[in-house]
Amino acid sequence: MISIDRFLSDEQDPKAVEKVIGKLNDLLTSGEEILYLAVQKKPAVNLLPDSIAISNKRIFYCEPGNLGLTMNFKDISWKNIKEVSFKEEFFGSKFICVPQHGENIVTEFIPKTQARKLHQAANEQLEQYKEMIRQQQLEENRASAASVNVPPIQTIIDLPIEEAEVIQQPIIEDVEDETTLKLRKLKTLYDKQLITKEEYESKKANILDSL
Numbered sequence: 001m002i003s004i005d006r007f008l009s010d011e012q013d014p015k016a017v018e019k020v021i022g023k024l025n026d027l028l029t030s031g032e033e034i035l036y037l038a039v040q041k042k043p044a045v046n047l048l049p050d051s052i053a054i055s056n057k058r059i060f061y062c063e064p065g066n067l068g069l070t071m072n073f074k075d076i077s078w079k080n081i082k083e084v085s086f087k088e089e090f091f092g093s094k095f096i097c098v099p100q101h102g103e104n105i106v107t108e109f110i111p112k113t114q115a116r117k118l119h120q121a122a123n124e125q126l127e128q129y130k131e132m133i134r135q136q137q138l139e140e141n142r143a144s145a146a147s148v149n150v151p152p153i154q155t156i157i158d159l160p161i162e163e164a165e166v167i168q169q170p171i172i173e174d175v176e177d178e179t180t181l182k183l184r185k186l187k188t189l190y191d192k193q194l195i196t197k198e199e200y201e202s203k204k205a206n207i208l209d210s211l
Helices: 014-026 112-147 159-190 197-209
Strands: 034-039 051-055 058-065 070-075 079-086 095-099 105-110
Touching: 014 034, 014 051, 014 058, 014 070, 014 197, 034 112, 079 112, 095 112, 105 112, 112 197
Parallel strands: none
Antiparallel strands: 034 051, 051 058, 058 070, 079 095, 095 105
């Protein structure tokens, strides 16, 4: 059961607080607690004030209905809130909640002291939620990076000398076979006197230069 005493420190209407807290007891989920409660104070008649409650999971908007016989509750969770602010005016302050989607939620005639504390509590919870999301994203990014296994590129330098020689040998043999074959063909042409000695020496030099 929530005690109402700690929500009367800033001149909140005791009857309104008692009625709202009594209803909120049934709405809180596991691990949820009310951190602050602000009550409207209208400049003329203040018989049916609205209230705003801040919990560690959401903002509650509490509006009396049917001449105070019933209470209407609306809530918005921190994940659906973009930012919160307040604006001090002649009669109290406006508390403004900017949702991720849709129109701003504006509550007027919140006493200035209550509006400042309401904004502080709401802003702290919103920042904590954003930080929690940032940490979750960091963890997800780390997990994704760890799951991508890039196989190491094995170079000849990484291999033992024997294996490196095996890899290199066929390449050298291919070059030697091709060069030797050309030289043999050229020598055969010269031996058969199909080309002159000058042509033989010139072509031989070209083949050797291409290595």
